[in-house]
Amino acid sequence: MKDELVSTVFLSEKRKNTLLILINGPATIEEIKESLTGTTSAIMAQIKILFEHGLIEQNDGKYKLTYVGQILMKKIHPLISTLDVLEENKNYWVNRDLSSVPDSLLDRIGEVGKVIIHDPDLSHLFEPPKELLLSLEKTKNVSTLYSYFCPSCPNNYSKLAKKEVNFEMILTKSVYDRLKEEYTEQYNAMMTSKNSNLFICDDDIIKLGALSITDDLVNIAFFNKQGMFDHKKVISFNESARIWGMDLFLYFKEMLYKVEKYPNPIQ
Template sequence: MESSLTETIWFSEKRRKILLLLLDGPKDPEEMKTAFGVTWRSLILPLKELKEEELICNTDGFYELSNIGKLIAENMKPINGILDLFGKDTDYWVKRDLDSIPQYLLDRIGDLEDSTIIEPELNDMFEPPEEFTRSLVNSKYVHSVFSIYHPLYPPLYNELAEHGTEISIILTESVLERMHEDRQEELEKMQHSENINLFLYENESLPPSIVVTDNLFSASFFDSQGMYDHRDIMSFSKSSLKWGEKLFRHYQKMSNSIPRSEG
């Protein structure tokens, strides 16, 4: 039974996807065909195999998870997400330094669903992607960690704040020093803005640069050598936004507020 159950779940991608689909609730044959984009005939065998293992049942023409099936699917989802994430962009992820990410979020890194690796052309190396900027402009709030200095971000964030966007920024010491040197006027404008809250991150571990809003998650992870190779990850899925927000809050707890300037 144990061996058969393991084979049923892990030896078939289609069976796994059926279990994960049914986590959202019962589905009739038409809904399942639409979800998978296949003929009903191709689903008959995997459904039969899942029923034989008592992982799903058919009630009044609707397929749904059994109690055991639901428990298995709920625990399988994070692992399946990790396999999908790393399998799609193995070359990228195998070279990332993820040491500064807390374990509970590493365990859920598969929540970065529908993510895309953004690698700019040489001539656009220092320009934010158009899709990124467009999403940022349409955001109600922006939570960021600046561990990489980007000269275009201070004026962009000040402009967003002037239009009413609520912004919180965590700065590493090196980025803050660089802004003092190169963007003093923009930094002072940030410190005077009622819509911008600044924090200083002083922990030894270097966090990735991240941006999380109500419609966007973006991250610049360092490689295993501690270098930034200009490859960023971007996602718009709800699970990615929740994951990114938790990561921001983790770094915020390790940071001190920078007092707002008066006058």
């Protein structure tokens, strides 16, 4: 029976997608057809199979999950989401070092959803993705992490500080030292802003290149399996991805110490 139910869900994209539609509530056949491709007869053939296996039922002209369907999809839905994330960009994910992500968040990787893989050419290697730069111009909140030095970041984030954008930044000790020593003006802007907070970690604590969460996107740079930063980044505009990224940021933040602000900026 277990194999039969799993086959019912996974051996047909129409059946799987119909069940995913009904997770959100009852739907008419017209509403189901709007989200699926194929003829009415082809869709109805798959709905009939779902009926026969007791996964859906019809009431007042609408289809909905049965209790068995709800139980099954509650377990299967996270798996489907995870497979969608990993299979769409399989070559990227299989070559990433995900050791910095706690198990609780790895279990939720499906929440990242549809992503853009940013793979810059040689002339733009150390520049943030344009999607992130555009987002920074209008966002009211930013949480960001860097374990490598991004040449444009001191100016980008000092501008946010001067605009009193709410932002928190996690830096490795070596990146923080360079920011403080070589970019004094920008550092002072960050440290005197009432809405900015800096957190520092030892260089070998966090095995993650970068992480930025704004009001409308999340940008993540994982190291590859060789522990190298190859400049490839994941960008997602999904709200669930932003929540996932923020939970990852908070996980790191809890381990670190905050840079105390002083009344007078450094000279």
